[in-house]
Amino acid sequence: MQSEQSLPKPGRLHMLWSIFWAFFKISPLTFGGGYVMIPLLEREFVERKKWVKTEEIADIFAVSESVPGSIAVNSGTFIGFRLAGIPGAIAAMAGAVMPTFLILLIFSALLLGNQDNPIVQQALMGIRPTIVALIAYAGYKIGRTAVIDKTTLVMVALTVAVMLVVHMHPIITILSGGVLGIILGSLKKRIQAKDNRGDLKC
Amino acid sequence: MLIELFLVFFKIGLVSFGGGYAMLPLIDREVTSKAWVQPEQLLDIIAVAGMSPGPIATNSAVMIGYNVAGVLGAIAAILGMVLPSLIIILIVAMFFFQIQEHPVVKSAFYGLRPVITGLILYASILFATRNGIIGGEGGFEPMYLAISVVALIIFFFTRIHPVFVLVASGLTGVILF
Known part of the structure; x- marks a missing residue:
């Protein structure tokens, strides 16, 4: 290097x-x-x-x-x-x-x-539904690597719901995703540690 | 205006994890609240951005910048979009290259990925309601829904490149409407 x-x-x-x-x-x-x-x-x-x-x-x-x-x-x-x-x-x-x-x-x-050309307008009328489908498909593709258990599936649903209903600011949504991940990660570690201790006692 | 463009896209560039599609709701929020682009116009910009080479978020930034302030606006927008990546990459490359292996980073991404998925799905719902595909504020036009469904089927079950599908749907639009 x-x-x-x-x-x-x-x-x-x-x-x-x-x-x-x-x-x-x-x-x-x-x-x-x-x-x-x-x-x-x-x-x-x-x-x-x-x-x-x-x-x-x-x-x-x-x-x-x-x-x-x-x-x-x-x-x-x-x-x-x-x-x-x-x-x-x-x-x-x-x-x-x-x-x-x-x-x-x-x-x-x-x-x-x-933009005001009628042919461009007609083409855009056909393209808009397709780009929406492409966005949905991109979500599905990323979802396949993101959804690895029940927790992550719930988080996807929760994100969509929070955005649709509360109109949360996307930056806050993204940041809370990261923070939630860290919290869940440390919780899991603690539970695992407890389990291990329990195993030793038995 | 140029500084404002730069700052808005710097902010977006800073959180653009997981590819550009997740940034569409954020771009929508920032850009329509400033009235830089009409809400109906934004999907057209995204469509052209998606049909062009390069990342969709950066491409949209260039087009929005151009719409607001011409070539200089486009330059301000793209600089704002890529500078956070450059700075973060330099820091990561110099100090902790294996950052993605760190447990805290791993758990952060465990939470980030589903949120990014949710944001992309939300983006598709948002633009679908706004453009008459599934009802909502844009009304409902069965033909639009039909095109969406056909496109989805093509994306799921064939390996045809999306750019061809987009171009073909443009031609379909000219024939149908």
């Missing part, structure tokens, strides 16, 4: 450029979110460029999932950091974000300019 930082200046700039360019090229291929990008990233950086070892990449994906932001951009930033420190992280993130940013600028201008 540190070895690249001692490279002479031209080598270092060249490294930053190739990090930036690698992510710039791969980023426009990530339709539909980061999970699509995982096998792509693996092929590019483990097999072809050999920037990351196979056993490291799983860790990078795991930790990228646990920090806020998209998993694709996050794992890119991690890889960039491992290759060339903080400048490497920035180069990777800039490379991953810039192409989609430019594409979205064009789409924004197009949507804004053509």
Whole structure:
């Protein structure tokens, strides 16, 4: 991780450029979110460029999932950091974000300019129900990894109910989820400790 | 205005765990309360964001920023969205790379994941009621519900890429309506 930082200046700039360019090229291929990008990233950086070892990449994906932001951009930033420190992280993130940013600028201008066009209106009438279905399906997919017992199932239902009925602020909802998880975790540990002590007595 | 855009999306970027879909209710709350985007307009933005490459939350941020203050607004929004990730990743990478193995982090995620699932499901209900798919404030249009159901069936039972489904539903809209 540190070895690249001692490279002479031209080598270092060249490294930053190739990090930036690698992510710039791969980023426009990530339709539909980061999970699509995982096998792509693996092929590019483990097999072809050999920037990351196979056993490291799983860790990078795991930790990228646990920090806020998209998993694709996050794992890119991690890889960039491992290759060339903080400048490497920035180069990777800039490379991953810039192409989609430019594409979205064009789409924004197009949507804004053509919103009243009847054909655009008709297309949107067909697309809106589909995007709602896609959101519901995304919820189902994440739910498959989130719902691992009765407690988590109740928490999903509770979240939907609290949002629908009380209109709780989403940030508060997210934070209370994390806090509740920590509380439940320590409760479980205490119960387990008690059980163990009980077993010893018997 | 640019600073406000940056700050709002910085706040959203800071809590955007578990992929962008869970951020849709938060984006909705922040953006419609400031009247940056009309509630009916937001789903169109999300639709275009979902049809474009890249993460849906970041894409929506760019479009909302552009709507509010042009290219500079888009830049402010995306910087706000990605800076928290960059800062947190640098801290994690420098000091505790194995953070996801820590018991407290593990239990936090045990609670975070179901909440994120709930938020995404809530987002789908919110936009469904607002857009005439299942009744509610947007009324009820059986044809919209039919399109939603067909799309869901395609997502569940085929491996067709969502972008194609979205494009096809746009064409369907032009033919049907």
